[in-house]
Amino acid sequence: MGKTSGVTAAVVLIGDEVLSGRTQDKNLIQIAQFLAPLGINVVECRTIPDDAGVIADTVNALRARTDYVFTTGGIGPTHDDITADSIAAAFGVPIDVRADALEVIEHWYARTQTPLTESRKRMARIPEGASLIINPVTGAPGFQIGNVFVMAGVPSITRGMLEDVAHRLHGGAVTRSRSVKADNLREGDIAIPLGEMQSRYPQVSIGSYPYFLEVQDGEVKRGTHLVARATDERVLDAVIREIADLVAGLGFAGRIDPQD
Amino acid sequence: MGKTSGVTAAVVLIGDEVLSGRTQDKNLIQIAQFLAPLGINVVECRTIPDDAGVIADTVNALRARTDYVFTTGGIGPTHDDITADSIAAAFGVPIDVRADALEVIEHWYARTQTPLTESRKRMARIPEGASLIINPVTGAPGFQIGNVFVMAGVPSITRGMLEDVAHRLHGGAVTRSRSVKADNLREGDIAIPLGEMQSRYPQVSIGSYPYFLEVQDGEVKRGTHLVARATDERVLDAVIREIADLVAGLGFAGRIDPQD
Incomplete structure (x- = not known):
């Protein structure tokens, strides 16, 4: 009957490509399976388009009523990557290229001999007050702000970021x-x-x-x-x-x- | 940038087994791919638990702002199948075993020589005013009420039911x-x-x-x-x-x- 109790989480999958049926989502299942042994139950998942207003409204609705919110998608370097700015708007905080995030990205790209283009610097845009989430796969970090964890959409990168998320969570009794x-x-x-x-x-x-x-x-x-x-x-x-x-x-x- | 326009749809996946990470959903992608050539764009998908209040609230929120809502899951014969009753509550209409639905089920089970138990009769519970959706796979029908289409959760059955849904939809320009x-x-x-x-x-x-x-x-x-x-x-x-x-x-x- 699924009366869910204990510590709760919501998952927000951001991306036109999932809604259009082009891409099969794999993140809900991997996040749910990652959280279950920590005693955290996913109680809702929303899949939404790359739309700034929808992203902000959805995150604000869910962070008020679940213990944790996990978003995936929309934090890359291209014009359709609007998640970070939308989350900043949701929290009402400024966002700009941040020195700590830029350092992570510069170091990663220097190591892999990839040119640090202006668009790649865009991935260092992190809301004020957020803490970085390590990305062990492709370098550009995710971030945590309040009870919201903002991660990449490519499943292997999402999985990598979860390793730097687990220690921040306070779980409950394991179902x-x-x-x-x-x-x-x-x-x-x-x-x-x-x-x-x-x-x-x-x-x-x-x-x-x-x-x-x-x-x-x-x-x-x-x-x-x-x-x-x-x-x-x-x-x-x-x-x-x-x-x-x-x-x-x-x-x-x-x-x-x-x-x- | 995904400014979605035209004819819109929302998908509601009902089931603890998807949220818990036990089952990989396959219905969003098949519904989105079915609707796209009809000129109907999925603009939101919510995955929710088997919880009567959540089901009713979710369907009411989405049917007010999209042209069509498609639900999957929770219309079988067991105690955790509460979707039909929850949808009736959402629309504020009575629900009971309906003669037309019972006839479909009786005919199906007679043909397959399966005993028509009390619990199987429960699958003939259909909200007042709803029209039936043919289930060519296992017999027990889905239903349409207003702009909401209520279908089974097993992907092969969902797919079968969509065949009796397509002719009821008015699409737009195909994306x-x-x-x-x-x-x-x-x-x-x-x-x-x-x-x-x-x-x-x-x-x-x-x-x-x-x-x-x-x-x-x-x-x-x-x-x-x-x-x-x-x-x-x-x-x-x-x-x-x-x-x-x-x-x-x-x-x-x-x-x-x-x-x-």
């Missing part, structure tokens, strides 16, 4: 998950007893996700993943065993996923 | 895109002349997207995709040729993607 994969089981076969279990375990979030895998030549293998999520591992283990027994009692082969 | 793939080019090499081009062609949206491909053994191939988007194909063709010439003039090999 863990266990799952049973039940081949051939359809949701409708188990819905009523599963709903009854959910009522008995309000501290556990029980979800049911059907799958349809095309095996070959149009032949489809179907089944249902049954997933339980909770912070208390003992309760979680009891619930997932009960779910496995329920699946077996209905005459299906259910397997507790050893990966979880 | 087309062309792109140049320039190996080894970095954004900073081209940022200034590209920004200058953007200023000269305000009716075209010019974007720049760096890529980093790991070829093998940690060796990385990098470059930049330069993408132009516009409704006027003649202008678009002129702009993309100008971009290709610009890339060549900087000493890089740029190739207009024949796929676009």
Whole structure:
């Protein structure tokens, strides 16, 4: 039922290329998977265009109601990279090329023998009061301002920046998950007893996700993943065993996923 | 710069499993790619939890400011499938098992010799005033109410439902895109002349997207995709040729993607 509690985060994916269907986003999943073991739950994700007003409004709405906001995209050197300026506007602070960021970029480009063009200097535009986030992949830093972390959109760079973000976060109780994969089981076969279990375990979030895998030549293998999520591992283990027994009692082969 | 105009759409992905990082969403990209040739541009996507209040608030916010809203997820037979009831609440209309939807489901399950359990009947709960959306994959219908289209979350079922959605939509001018793939080019090499081009062609949206491909053994191939988007194909063709010439003039090999 997903009543999310504890420490919360929002993710903002900035980029026309994701909204247009040109690019498959990979950042939500990697940020969510990075935050989960820290005890931080992503409660909303918004994908928005490269539009200064929308970026500022979105970040202001989300930073007021979640503990952390993570943005990706729009911090490169080109004209469509307007995230840093939009975030400065959202916080009502000035923005300009900052000496500390310029030094990082100069040092990086000197090392890689890349000319430091005017446009590359633009990547040193950082809002007043923000702290830099190290970019171990391509040099130009991200930044943190308040509870907002502004990162690059290329997934490998985002991933690199998260390493310099983790130590700044204060997590909560870690939500863990266990799952049973039940081949051939359809949701409708188990819905009523599963709903009854959910009522008995309000501290556990029980979800049911059907799958349809095309095996070959149009032949489809179907089944249902049954997933339980909770912070208390003992309760979680009891619930997932009960779910496995329920699946077996209905005459299906259910397997507790050893990966979880 | 992505000033989106014309006919607009919002996508709402409903599901704890996407926010938790357990499942990689595939619906935004397929919905955006389905709508683009119809002349409908996705201007925002929100991924939200299985929470009745959040679902209703999100749909109400988005349906007021975009032409169409598409939701996916949460219309199955289990306790965590609360989308239909939440949408009814958003529109302030009653919801119950509806005869037309029940007939569709009964017919489907009779054909596939599946028992019609009480929980499967739950999938016939449709808000008053909504029209059904055919589900050619698993039977249980989606529905349209006002400008909101409520679809299943399993991508193959979502895709099937879109076939019964297309004829209900009134599109606008189709936004087309062309792109140049320039190996080894970095954004900073081209940022200034590209920004200058953007200023000269305000009716075209010019974007720049760096890529980093790991070829093998940690060796990385990098470059930049330069993408132009516009409704006027003649202008678009002129702009993309100008971009290709610009890339060549900087000493890089740029190739207009024949796929676009």
